[in-house]
Every structure is written in structure tokens, then in C-alpha cells.
Amino acid sequence: MKTAVVVFPGSNCEHDVVYALETLGGSADLVWHRDTDLSGYDSVVLPGGFAHGDYLRTGAIARFSPVMAEVNRLAASGAPVLGICNGFQILCEAGLLPGVLLQNRDLKFICKPIHLRVESTNSILTRAAQVGDVLEIPLNSYEGNFTAAPSELASLESAGRVPLRYSDASGNIDATNNPNGSTNNIAAVSNGNVAGIMPHPERAIELILGSADGRILLESFLESKVSSHV
Amino acid sequence: MSETLPIHQALGMTDDEYADVCDILNRPPTEAELAMYSVMWSEHCSYKSSRAFLGRFPTSAPWVVVGPGENAGVVDLGDGWLAALRIESHNHPSFVEPYQGAATGVGGILRDIFTMGARPIALWDQIRFGPLDDPHNRYLLAGVVAGVAGYGNAVGVPTVGGEVAFEECYSGNPLVNVMCLGIMRKEQLVLGTAGTPGTIAVLLGSSTGRDGIGGASVLASASFDAGSDTKRPTVQVGDPFEEKKLIEACLELYDRALVVGVQDLGAAGLSCATSEPAARAGTGMDVDLGRVHVREAGMSAAELLMSESQERMMAFVDPANVEAVLAVATKWEIDASVVGTVTAGDTLRISYNDRVVAEMPAASLSEAAPILRRDSAQPDWLEGLWADTLEYRETPDITSCLLEVLADPSIGDPSWVYEQYDHQLFLNTIVGPGENGSLLRIKGTEKALAVSTDGNGRQCYLDPQRGGANLVWEAALNVAMLGAKPMAVVDNLNFGNPEKPEVMWQFIETVEGMSLACEALGVPVVGGNVSFYNETDEVDIYPTPIVGMLGLADPAPRSVPRLDSAEEGMSIWMFGPQDSRNLAGSAFEKIIKGHVGGRPTSSNPTIGKAVIELAIALAQQELVPVMHDISDGGVAVTLSEVCIASQVGAHVAYSSWAGLFAEAPHGFIAAVPDNHAAAIRAIADDLGVPLNELGTFGGDHISFDDTRGGVTSIPLSEAGVAWSGAIRSRMG
């Protein structure tokens, strides 16, 4: 499987994502946001960073990049499409995922390892994991506070489309282990073959850097086959 | 007020300097020329008060590729790799507008690094404020940290460490220093040279506006007082998004060998970015200001030449490559304009609207800048201060003293600060903030780079020479504990008003102390920065040099000592001089007694070097899971930090309570597993490093036994609460 990692002006995690996917046996290329042909690829990652400086709203300008037509096409064709951090924000702005990511509750950028509990394995991020697994993954964002209209939230929850929530090390989920104010402690959202995650799994693939718990998420992504979730 | 001043004085120039300009030109300067000389000859750009003394620093070593004088120092890491490093201050701009001041400080230091051809891989911030019980200081801290985060995170360079400290003397004058490290392959090195005649000057990046006009000369070269509001230039606003694109575009230009030289536009903007490269190349240059892309209409030539608009670079390009350079700019969505041509001879000629507005020898702006030998004199209060030592008649209550020291914002947990910084980007950060120093791997190699930045204004106030030397030793020990050999220093010298002889004396003494330590270590100074006029209402800050030490671990240890790796049953050993420590200038006396006096302990090069070798050996051979240097707060704080990080108690014996809190260079503690004890002792004996078995890790209390049977026992959880709340509880 070959993955396109999209570079917007202002992206900055693109090299890290390529490094992580390749370390896990995948194959990935950087593609520029003005590219209009992703026909050689069967999956896409929108990496973290600050596309277009996050000006106006995170992801608002990036969603109009020429490459997004191809991202939409791949998403519609059932190819795995993953947004990490800023990429998650872009997918929301583009309407491929519901909701928005607001500023963190405490109005401060947060960079620290947090815990995530696996809530559902029905997503391109968690298919190789088990419900109840607790993962330690770095969070790194200013606008990570997920919210959505009440009806959308209800349908996300009832359809089991929340694969990961913020928790403590033992998997307890409550307000005291919600780092950024995210509704229902939501850390990731899934929509068939499309998913967005706020923390950075690519930063947790080697113990020497603190944690290897992100492997299972990226391995899930690499194992996801076109159309397997449509 | 200043309406009646002659224009050169209004620009901060003395009558003598004005006469020099007339001599160089053989006529009175035009307004544009005067603008250029005034910024280029300002303290900030010309180092006129410090240059004569900075020559004292040792600057050479076989691995130095570029020493002081260029935009950044460059050292050879072996196997075709180079590292570029530099440190800068943005003290005055951060006082005026903390967020933008800190943000543009980050932007500026990044440009110094990628100007050399290197990709910036990490930042460190060293920040100092007045006490946090004053809401204005809280506002400044919050704004500065948000500014470093807002720019560094968005531009995509991790901030992997730094320092934060609080002291009354910084209340009216916070210090905001930022250090940057970049790496590159040997062939990518670029210098700030204009090349040969015919080379084309291309201005890349942001448009030029009236931002920060006179910023360098006015802000950084004069003092603040109550009436200085009107002197303040327009605040510069950083745009990390533009800088990110500029970094990527420049790195592509270097990769494809499309430029012969590059110079960033920092203080003094276009004046500097045209004259300095020409001076370095021994050429002249014709520049047409009409071709500069601008963001405001109607700017005068002087304004264009002095503007400090951020995120701009000047590239010097062979005419055959100009099209390719412009295409790279278009790809990265940045603006570019061809603004000049390098000429034979040495004349910098600037025209605007078909008129020549300035014409001078290019080198006269930098090389003919005045060099002052300002008066210096040992402060008359110094000996009194040395004599002002405290007598202790009874043993203080160790529990309450330790808890109070741990809860002090200069000592306690700085994570409130660094959790706002992306410190992991690029997946290199083996050891990040919160440890002795930072360790960054170079992917695809066995190498890792260690950096520690250290400052201690209080000690330097009490004895600038000893203080300056001690900082070098502290920073070197910090990188050694990560398994790295110290290899280069950058320094930031933050001082008061150089027109006062005692400030110049502090400056010269500091440089002497740092130089002696660097010479003993065999470590060159490859770059630095001087910030004078850090005073408010005539009160100078403590002399506050910051040392940034780079070390190379080759290979990097697989398992690096960390503070959180102590385990029940491991022994606690203390290495280094055992009884030279002293309470003068210590955190204990400052925090508990409100006292700053006495004379700090001096360093000892023989022991210092042996201790550093020992630390490297212990880390490289993976013999100890924990090492931590004894610095602010003495052994008591050093040990507590390990206990808190590792979540394990400790039991130690002491013979004098003062020994728990005293401070001196060259000491560290380590957690010693039984099976390595003999090997460790053998290495220490071999190197001649004294050691002392203090006790063992275990339990859930930090306990101190005196030799007469008294026990002080502090619950680990209480120590942890005190330490973690130091900044967080005050900042909310």
C-alpha cells in the first residue's frame, strides 16, 4: 500500500509521518498541496502542523487546496484517509468528518504525553487494537477541543464512531483527565474509511522517544484496505 | 524633549560619530546615509562597547568551521555533518510587547541558522522576570511563553529546553534569550557573502513596511525610564507561516546550489543585508529601493533602509540562476524581487526613484564602526557585599526550608512553561525539557547532540568572574551527564548600562571567567550576542551571562541517564568536591533569608575536567540510571528532584545542614545499582574524583539523618506538591 502524505504550506509533521510509516513497513511519499493527481496512491495522510498559518480558522484555507479534490475522490472510493492534528482539523473543515476543533479549554498550547482508551475497533485507526487498551501518545495542539452540533454528536456516539477518548493511565474517562475540554473526551473521530485523531501516533513509535504505543494505530491504518469499511 | 536636537542626535548618534561619517564621505551625509550609519553603528549592531573585549574568548579548535563574526557558529560533527548554533536576546522588545517580542526573537534566531545553510532542528529559551506576585510580571511571563510557543510551534521547530528564573532586578527589564541549533551536510554550508561582481541580489520573503523603524538602535541601545513610551518604535509582528515557507524555500535553494551567499535581514534590515555581504566579499553593490516589495505606500528611502520587517532574506545569485530562484520562491508562495547587483570596487550605491540617495564604502558601515574602550572600575560596593555573610547560630528547620525552596518559581517545576512548547517535532528528542540538558539524535547516524543552557545572575552579581566560569562548568557537566563531550559554546551577555564603569567591569570580568573555563575545557566560543542597557530607572540588572553548551555523543548511549529512573534499593552517591560548597548567593539564602551576599565558590579546573570525564564515562558505559548536577538549592534540591521524578523516597545522612543547601561547581549525584558499584568506584578513583556515599533510595519519604541521631523526614508527596506548584499555582 502506498500512502500520499500531503504537504500544505505550513505543514510540519510530514517528514515525521513518512518516517513512521516507513519504519512500520509502509511506503509513503510527500505530495504538494497543488498536486492534482493522486492516482498512484491508495491511502492518504494529512499530517500535523499549521497549514496556512492556521489563519482565520485551522484548516479553513487548506481545505481549498487543489489536492483536496483528489482527497475527496479517494475518500469516496473507500481509500483510508487519516488526518492527524491539523490534518483532523482540515478534514472537519472539508466536511469529511463532522464537528470542529476549538481552542483548548485553558487557552494554552499543550505538548505532553496523554492517555487514550480504545473505545471501538471499527475504524482505520483502531482495527488492530482491542477495546479497553490504554495507549500513551503525545498531544501537541492549541485547537484540540472537539465539539459538534448535538445531533451530530448523538449520531457519532450511537454509531460507535468515536474510536479513542482521553483517559487516565488506567483507562478512566472523566473531566479530570480531559486535557483540552473536548466534548465527551473525544480524541478521535471516524467516518467509515476516514478518521481524524488529535494526538500524534507518529511520535510514539520508538521507546527511545518515550512510547511505542502509536504503532498499533498506524499499523491499523496501514492494514486498512480500500473499501473495507465503506 | 527632542524637537530641537540635530537629526543625528535624534537617531542616537554622538557628535564624534557624526564627524566620522563626514570624514568617511568627505561631505555631510544625506538623510538616508545618516539613517544607515545610525543603525549600523548602534550598540546593538556594532558591538561598539563590547568588541574590544570579546577578543578575549578562545575561538579556535580543529572542529570549528565558522567562528564568531558570521550569522552563526559552525562546528564539524564528523562524517560530513555540521552543526550551526547561535543565541540572541530580545529583552527590550519583549518588555514592550511580550508576545510579539518573544515571537520575533524566535524568528530572528531561526534566520541566523538557516542563513548558514542548516535546517534549524531545535530551540532553547532562557527567560527571566521579576517576582510572580506582581501581576505585571505574570502578564509578561504568560505573554513571552505564549510568544515563544506561538512562533516556534507554528514555524515547526521544537523548543526542547531552556531556563526560567525570577529575581527582583528583572522586574522592569525581563530577559528573553533564545538559542537555536541547526544541522546540515558539509556541502550545504553557505556564507553571508555577496560573491563576485555581477552577482544579483534577490530579496525574498515578507514585504517591507514601517515595522520597527529604529528598533535596533532605539530599543536595544538605550535604557528605559518612565518617559520612554514615545521613543518606542512600531512593534514588529512575527509571521511564523511566512518564515516556515522561507525556511523551506531557502533550504531548496541550498540543496540545488542556486545561491552563492545569503544574509538574513534582522536589526538594521536592508542597510545590514547589503553592506555586510559586500564588505565580506570585498565588493560594492548597486541597489534600487524602488524594486523592494513593500506593504505600505509612500515609504522614504531612509525608512526602507531601516525597516525591521520580519521574515526577509537576501540571496546572492549568479545571473544564470535568477529565473530558477524566482521559480523556487513562486513554488513556496513567497514574494521575491531582484533589488541589486554586486559591483567591482567597494562602493555601496543606493538609488530610489532614479536618484542616488546613498553612496559610501560598503565596509564603512560595519568595519569603520567606532570601537569604544569605555572606563571600567570594580564597584565600590563589592567588597562590602563579599563581607556581608550570614552567621547561623542554630540549625534551621530543614523540612520547612526545603519545602519553601522547592516551591520557589526559580527552583520548582518549569513544566507550566515547556508544556506549551512543541518539544518533540522531527522525532529527534531523546531527552527533552525537564532533565539535565537536551539530547537530540541525528537520524541515520549513531550521533546525538547534547545542549544545556545555563545562567545565574545572582552569582555573577556577587562575583562576575567566578560566576561566569561556574556557568561554563555547569553547562559542560550537564551535557557530559548525557554522555556527550562538550565541544562549543555560544553565549548571551545580558548587562546593564555600559556607560557605567562598574557595568563594564562586570562585563570584562565575566568574559574573563568564561574564557578561563573554556580554555581549561578546550572548548571554543563560536558565537554569541551582547545585550546592554538592561536597566530601568537607573537600576541595572544583575550581570546575567547565559552559556549555551553544545556537546557531541558519538555514539549516543542507548540508555541515557534520566531523573526518573531511580529505584528502591539503589545507592545515592555524590561525586566531586565534598566540602568547598558555600551558601553565598545560594537559592537557600535568597529564598529563606532574603539575603544576597558573600562570595561564591570558585571553580577548580583540575577537578572540573575529571568530573566531566567521569560523567561521560558513566553515561557512555551505562553504569548509572540517574545523574543530576548539584546546582540551585544544593544537594537537598538535587536529590528531591530525582525523588519526585522517580516517585521514590530516599534516606541520606549529613554532617552539616549547610552542606545540604550549599552550592558549588563540579558536583553531581548518581543512583548506583549494587552490581555497578565497584566499577564506578574504580573509574572515579582512577580519575581522582572524590565520592561520598550519601544513602539509598527507597520508601515514600525524603529523610535526612544528622550524625547525632536527629531525623528529618518529609513525605515525598508533600515535596512533590510544593515543587509542582511553584509556577503552576501562581499562573493558574
Added chain:
Amino acid sequence: MADTTTVTVNIRRRPSISDPQGATVARALRDLGHDVSDVRIDKTIELQVPPGDADSIRAAVTEMCEKLLANPVMEDFEIVINP
């Protein structure tokens, strides 16, 4: 005569969407001793567009808002064409 028309767009966060910034500022104002029951922080975007009749300007700016300037999930907008 001006050669552009100024259009002001007020972008307002929907009441149902939480406003961490407004809440924080309200708290800070109360800490400073001010009597403030509620604070909301919104965005004002001022555009310079070519002069023309109000209807076509409004149509163009509405399109800008729907496409880019406002996020329909969380924001409403209001367009004021300055005379």
C-alpha cells in the same frame, strides 16, 4: 472618491458552541473586580472590494462567507456594506 468599497463582516460564534476565550476573559475581568456577567468574543473582517451595486457586492461577499470566512458548523455571519 474612494476607489474601493469597505464591507464589514461580523462573524459570530453560535450560542450553542462553547467559547473558551470568552469564558476566560469573563473570569479574568471578574478577578480584576469588574462586574461582568457574560463575555463573547467574535471576529470582524473588513474587506476592500471594487465599488458596485449593493446587491452584487452582497452576493459576492455572501459567497466568500459561505465558502471561507465562516464555518457553518459553528458560526453565523452578518454583512454590512459601508456607505
Added chain:
Amino acid sequence: MADTTTVTVNIRRRPSISDPQGATVARALRDLGHDVSDVRIDKTIELQVPPGDADSIRAAVTEMCEKLLANPVMEDFEIVINP
């Protein structure tokens, strides 16, 4: 009768201060085919304060602006007390 008065504070970046956000949005609008020569993005803060006479409300809000809401070195503010 409302039991609070609504005060609107318009916070505007001084014209001499660069506005990278506005410039980026202007470029994006042009890329989308819109004819826009300049964009500036400012903040509007809406406060609910206890009813009272206009002068004392204005004095209180001015103090809030000077202390907290506006940045005196980069921004100007304008206070509108809604009737």
C-alpha cells in the same frame, strides 16, 4: 427590560502594525477568484454589564480595555453602549 446592558468593544489593530492573518486571507480569497484588495481581521468583544448611566459604564469598560481587553501598544479600541 433587560437586566444587563450590552456593551460592544471593537478592538482594532493599528494601521501601522502588520497583519499577516489578513494578508493570508486576502490571498486565499483571490485564489478562490474573488476580487478583494485588502482584508483586515479584528476582534469584537461583547460584554454584559449591570445597567447604569452611560458615563459610568463607559468609564468601567474603558478601564477593562486598558487593563485587559486591548493591547495598548498595538491596538485601539472603541466602545459602543447598546441602547
